Amino acid sequence: MVKKLKGMRDILPNSIKMWQFVEEKARETFEKYGINEIRLPIIEKSELFLRGVGEETDIVQKEMYVFKDKSDRDVALRPELTAGVVRAYIENGMESMSSPLKLYYIGNAYRYENVQKGRDREFSQIGIEFFGSSSYETDVEVILAGINFFKNLNITDFTLKINSIGSTESRKNYIEKLKNYVEPNLNEYCKDCQTRFEKNALRLLDCKQEKCKKLNENAPKITDYLDTESREDFENLKKALTDLEIRYEIDTNLVRGLDYYNKTVFEFVSNKYNIALGGGGRYDKLVSSLGGKETPAVGFGIGELRLIELCISEQENQEFEEKLDLFIANIGENTKIEAIKLAEKLRSKGFKVETDLMNRSLKSQLKYADKKNARYSTTIGENELLSKKIQIKNMENGDIKQVDIDKIENEIC
Numbered sequence: 001m002v003k004k005l006k007g008m009r010d011i012l013p014n015s016i017k018m019w020q021f022v023e024e025k026a027r028e029t030f031e032k033y034g035i036n037e038i039r040l041p042i043i044e045k046s047e048l049f050l051r052g053v054g055e056e057t058d059i060v061q062k063e064m065y066v067f068k069d070k071s072d073r074d075v076a077l078r079p080e081l082t083a084g085v086v087r088a089y090i091e092n093g094m095e096s097m098s099s100p101l102k103l104y105y106i107g108n109a110y111r112y113e114n115v116q117k118g119r120d121r122e123f124s125q126i127g128i129e130f131f132g133s134s135s136y137e138t139d140v141e142v143i144l145a146g147i148n149f150f151k152n153l154n155i156t157d158f159t160l161k162i163n164s165i166g167s168t169e170s171r172k173n174y175i176e177k178l179k180n181y182v183e184p185n186l187n188e189y190c191k192d193c194q195t196r197f198e199k200n201a202l203r204l205l206d207c208k209q210e211k212c213k214k215l216n217e218n219a220p221k222i223t224d225y226l227d228t229e230s231r232e233d234f235e236n237l238k239k240a241l242t243d244l245e246i247r248y249e250i251d252t253n254l255v256r257g258l259d260y261y262n263k264t265v266f267e268f269v270s271n272k273y274n275i276a277l278g279g280g281g282r283y284d285k286l287v288s289s290l291g292g293k294e295t296p297a298v299g300f301g302i303g304e305l306r307l308i309e310l311c312i313s314e315q316e317n318q319e320f321e322e323k324l325d326l327f328i329a330n331i332g333e334n335t336k337i338e339a340i341k342l343a344e345k346l347r348s349k350g351f352k353v354e355t356d357l358m359n360r361s362l363k364s365q366l367k368y369a370d371k372k373n374a375r376y377s378t379t380i381g382e383n384e385l386l387s388k389k390i391q392i393k394n395m396e397n398g399d400i401k402q403v404d405i406d407k408i409e410n411e412i413c
C-alpha cells in the first residue's frame with residue numbers, strides 16, 4: 001500500500017473534536033476583537049518567502065518545500081502564513097481600508113523538519129495580523145487576543161516572554177557588539193552558530209545547545225542598545241501589561257527565527273514542555289519590502305498541533321466525547337424507511353440521530369447504539385407504526401417510557 005509522507009498527518013474522527021474545539025475557540029475569541037478571517041493559498045511563489053521570511057533563516061535555507069511547477073515557476077509550500085497574508089493585503093488593495101485592518105487565519109504550513117512530538121512537517125498555524133498601527137497599545141491588544149485564546153481553551157500553564165529587538169538601525173549597532181563578544185570564542189560554538197555568526201548573528205542568541213547558551217551568558221543585551229522610540233514603546237508595553245495584570249518575563253535572548261521582526265517580539269512558552277506554543281511580534285518593514293506602502297504591522301502565529309498534543313489532550317476528555325441523541329432501531333422490512341423518516345424529522349429539529357444501515361439483528365443494533373454513546377434508543381416495528389406509540393429507553397439509567405411517536409422530541413431534549 002502507499003503510505004503517507006513522513007511528518008504529514010491524518011486527523012482521524014476520534015480526535016477531530018479537539019481540532020474543531022480549538023478552531024471554534026479561535027474564531028470566537030478573535031471575532032470579539034473585530035478580527036476577520038482570511039484564507040489563502042497553500043502554495044506561493046518561492047520568492048515571497050525568500051523576501052518575506054528571509055533568505056538566511058533556517059526555514060528558507062533548510063526547511064522549505066520548493067519545487068518547479070509545470071510552467072517552470074519556482075514555487076513553495078508556505079512554511080508560515082504571515083508572508084502570504086501580507087502579499088494578499090497588498091495585492092487586494094487592503095491598504096486603503098480603514099486601519100487597523102485585523103485579520104486572522106487558520107491553515108496548514110509545511111516545513112521539512114526533524115519530526116518529533118509537537119513538531120511535524122505539516123502543521124496548522126492559527127494566527128492574527130494587525131496592519132496600519134504602530135502604537136504599543138496595538139501590541140498589547142495582539143498579546144491579549146493570544147492570552148484570551150489560551151484562556152478560552154483552559155490552557156494556563158504557559159509563560160508570556162517578551163523582548164524588544166529595536167529598529168533595523170539600532171539592531172545593526174547591537175549586532176556589531178554581539179559579534180565582538182562572540183568572535184574570540186567562535187570556534188567553541190556549534191556549527192550552526194558559526195554559520196549564523198556570518199549570516200544572521202542575532203540568531204546566535206536563541207541557539208538551543210547548552211554549550212552555546214553558556215557561552216552567551218555574558219553577552220551584551222539587546223535591550224541596552226535600543227533606539228529611543230523602541231525603548232519607550234517597550235517601557236509602555238511593560239507598564240500596560242502590568243496594569244492589565246498580565247504576567248510576563250523579559251527574555252533578552254528572544255529574537256524569533258524570522259527576519260522580518262522589529263521592536264516588540266514575544267512568545268507563549270509551555271512551562272511543562274519548555275517549548276513555544278506560539279509567538280510573534282512587530283514587523284513594520286515587511287509590507288513595504290514586499291512592494292506595499294510603509295505600513296506598520298504586528299501579529300502572532302500559534303501552532304495548533306502543539307496546543308492539541310501538549311495541552312488540550314491532557315484536559316478532561318469528556319468534552320470531546322461524541323454523543324448521539326437517539327438511535328432508532330427497527331424490526332421488519334417495512335419499518336426501515338419509516339425509521340429514516342423519523343430520523344430526518346428529528347435531525348431537522350437539531351437532534352443527532354442514527355438508524356440501522358447494516359440490516360443488523362435488533363440485539364446488534366442496540367449494541368451499536370451503545371457504542372455510539374446514544375442517550376436514548378427506540379425501536380420501530382409494525383405495531384408501533386399502527387399504534388403511533390413508541391417506547392423510549394434512557395440508555396444511561398435504563399428507564400423506559402411509552403410516548404406518542406409525534407412527541408419524541410419532548411423526551412429526548
Ligand code: AMP
Pocket residue numbers: 080111113118119120121122123124125257276277278279301302303304305306
Ligand atoms: P514560528 O513561525 O516558527 O514562530 O512558529 C510559530 C508556532 O508554530 C510555533 O510556536 C509552534 O507552535 C508552531 N510550529 C512551528 N513549526 C512547527 C512544526 N514543525 N510542527 C508543529 N508546530 C510547529
